[in-house]
Amino acid sequence: MTRSKVHEFNAPSGWNALLPPRRPTEPIRGKHRVKYAVVGAGYTGTAAARRLHELDPAGDIMLVDAGTVGEGSSGRNSGFTRPLEFPMELTRANAGKVAKIKPFYEEGFYWLKDIVERHGIDCGLVRAGVIRGAATDLGESRIRTASAVMDELGYEHRIVPREELNDRVATAYYRCGLLVTDSYLLQPAALIRGLVDNLPREIAVHEGSTVRRMSRPGKWVLELDGATIEADQVVLATNAYVKHFGYLVDRTVATYTYAAITEAMAPEDAARTGSMTHWGILPPHKMGTTCRRVSENRLMVRSLASYEGELRPDVVKAGLTDIFRARWPHLAHVKLEHVWGGATAFTMNGSPWWGKFDEGLFSAGGCNGAGITKGTLLGKRLAELMTGHGDHSGLADAFGEPSWLAPEPFRRIGYHVIARKERKLAGAER
Ligand SMILES: Cc1cc2nc3c(=O)[nH]c(=O)nc-3n(C[C@H](O)[C@H](O)[C@H](O)COP(=O)(O)OP(=O)(O)OC[C@H]3O[C@@H](n4cnc5c(N)ncnc54)[C@H](O)[C@@H]3O)c2cc1C
Incomplete structure (x- = not known):
C-alpha cells in the first residue's frame, strides 16, 4: 500500500x-x-x-x-455550523435532498452540542444567526430563490435589506442577505x-x-x-x-482555501465593525468569501482556492487584504495578523x-x-x-x-x- x-x-x-x-x-x-x-x-x-x-x-x-x-x-476552518445544511444554490430541484439530509444533520449537530455543553468546552458556540450576503445580481437571485424554497421547507429565515445589513456588519458591500436563524458560530481550534x-x-x-x-x-x-x-x-x-x-x-481532490484574522483593533475601529456582538456572512457562490466577527475587536475573512497544494503566502495575504479592504474600506489600515490555509476534501x-x-x-x-x-x-x-x-x-x-x-x-x-x-x-x- x-x-x-x-x-x-x-x-x-x-x-x-x-x-x-x-x-x-x-x-x-x-x-x-x-x-x-x-x-x-x-x-x-x-x-x-x-x-x-x-x-x-x-x-x-x-x-x-x-x-x-x-x-x-x-x-483551521471558519467555525460556521448548524443543525441543517443546504447547498449554496438552494432550489426546488434540490429541496427534496435537503429535507432528506436534515434529520442526519440534526443528529450530528445536537450530539456535538451536547458534548460541548457536558464537558464545558469553551469554544464560543453561539446561535448567532448567519447571513448569506449577496453582492451581485446572481447572488441576489440565488438568495431570493433560496428564501422561497425555505418558506416551503419551513426553515426560519428572512431577507435582510442593505441598510440593516450595513448596520449589523458595518459594510455597504452587500445588497441584501438571507438570515438563517438556526445557525451557529464557534472557535474551531x-x-x-x-x-x-x-x-x-x-x-x-x-x-x-x-x-x-x-x-x-x-x-x-x-x-x-x-x-x-x-x-x-x-x-x-x-x-x-x-x-x-x-x-x-478517482473520487476526491484536496482543495485548499485560506483565511485571515485581523490584528486586535483599537477601540475606535472596533466600534465600527457592526452593531451585532456575533455575526457571520456566508457567500451565495462557491468561489465567494466568508467573513465573521471573531471577538469584540477582530474580524476574519476566508476566500481563495487552490488545487492539491497551497498558494504562495504573499499571494494569499495580498488577496485576502484586498477582499477585506473592499468590504471595510474604513478599516483599510487594519492589518491581517494571522493568515493561513487549510485543506478540504472536495468531491465532484x-x-x-x-x-x-x-x-x-x-x-x-x-x-x-x-x-x-x-x-x-x-x-x-x-x-x-x-x-x-x-x-x-x-x-x-x-x-x-x-x-x-x-x-x-x-x-x-x-x-x-x-x-x-x-x-x-x-x-x-x-
Ligand atoms: C479555511 C477553511 C474554512 C472552512 N470553514 C468551515 C466552516 O465554517 N464550517 C465547517 O463545517 N467546515 C468548514 N471547513 C471544512 C472543515 O474544516 C473540514 O470539513 C473538517 O476539518 C473535516 O474534518 P475531518 O476530521 O474529516 O478532517 P481533518 O480536519 O482534515 O482531519 C484529518 C486529520 O488527519 C490527520 N492525518 C492525515 N493523514 C494522516 C496520517 N497518515 N497519519 C496520521 N494522521 C493523519 C491530519 O493531521 C488531520 O488532523 C473549512 C475548511 C477550511 C480549510
Whole structure:
C-alpha cells in the first residue's frame, strides 16, 4: 500500500494562535496491539473514537494524528455550523435532498452540542444567526430563490435589506442577505482541542504520529516512525489524505482555501465593525468569501482556492487584504495578523464518502466546507456501523456517494477550467 505523506501547512492556524499554548500528547513509540485504531484526530476521527468507546467500553482504542490538535483543518476552518445544511444554490430541484439530509444533520449537530455543553468546552458556540450576503445580481437571485424554497421547507429565515445589513456588519458591500436563524458560530481550534482533551481517558491519543504505511497480513498493521499498531479494525479519518493510502483516488481532490484574522483593533475601529456582538456572512457562490466577527475587536475573512497544494503566502495575504479592504474600506489600515490555509476534501457532486472500504477498514470524509457537523455525524455513524449498532440505509441514501473524477492530467485541467469560469461568475462575491 502507498506510503503516506501528510501536507505541512505553510502557516499555523490563526485560531490556534489566539489560544493559550497547549501541550501535545506524546508521539507513539513501540509495538501496540488494540481492537480499534483511529487515524486522524479531526472532527471525524474524534467522533468515531468517542462513539466506539460509548458502544464498546471494553474495546481498547488508539487515536493517532500526524500533526498537533488544532493545527489540522479542524482547527483551521471558519467555525460556521448548524443543525441543517443546504447547498449554496438552494432550489426546488434540490429541496427534496435537503429535507432528506436534515434529520442526519440534526443528529450530528445536537450530539456535538451536547458534548460541548457536558464537558464545558469553551469554544464560543453561539446561535448567532448567519447571513448569506449577496453582492451581485446572481447572488441576489440565488438568495431570493433560496428564501422561497425555505418558506416551503419551513426553515426560519428572512431577507435582510442593505441598510440593516450595513448596520449589523458595518459594510455597504452587500445588497441584501438571507438570515438563517438556526445557525451557529464557534472557535474551531478551541472546539477540536476540547473534543480531544475531553475524550474518555481510556482512549490513547498520540499526536505527532504519522501512519506511513498500512497492510493486512492478518490483522491490520499500521506502520509509524518508531512504532507499529496492530488492530482488528481501523478508521481512516484523514479526510483529503485518504488518497495517500491508495483509496478514493478517482473520487476526491484536496482543495485548499485560506483565511485571515485581523490584528486586535483599537477601540475606535472596533466600534465600527457592526452593531451585532456575533455575526457571520456566508457567500451565495462557491468561489465567494466568508467573513465573521471573531471577538469584540477582530474580524476574519476566508476566500481563495487552490488545487492539491497551497498558494504562495504573499499571494494569499495580498488577496485576502484586498477582499477585506473592499468590504471595510474604513478599516483599510487594519492589518491581517494571522493568515493561513487549510485543506478540504472536495468531491465532484458534493457527496461525502462513508462506510467500509475493506475487511476491518472504515472511512468517512469529503465534507467539503461543512465538516464540523457532517464529519461529527459520519464519524459517529462509522463507529455504530463497526460495532453493529443501528440501521444506516437511510444515511447512505440521503447523502449519496462521491461521483467519479477523470484521471490526471484531465482532472487538473478540468478543475482549472471550471474554477476560472466560476470565479468569473462569482464576480464581487469573491
Ligand atoms: C479555511 C477553511 C474554512 C472552512 N470553514 C468551515 C466552516 O465554517 N464550517 C465547517 O463545517 N467546515 C468548514 N471547513 C471544512 C472543515 O474544516 C473540514 O470539513 C473538517 O476539518 C473535516 O474534518 P475531518 O476530521 O474529516 O478532517 P481533518 O480536519 O482534515 O482531519 C484529518 C486529520 O488527519 C490527520 N492525518 C492525515 N493523514 C494522516 C496520517 N497518515 N497519519 C496520521 N494522521 C493523519 C491530519 O493531521 C488531520 O488532523 C473549512 C475548511 C477550511 C480549510
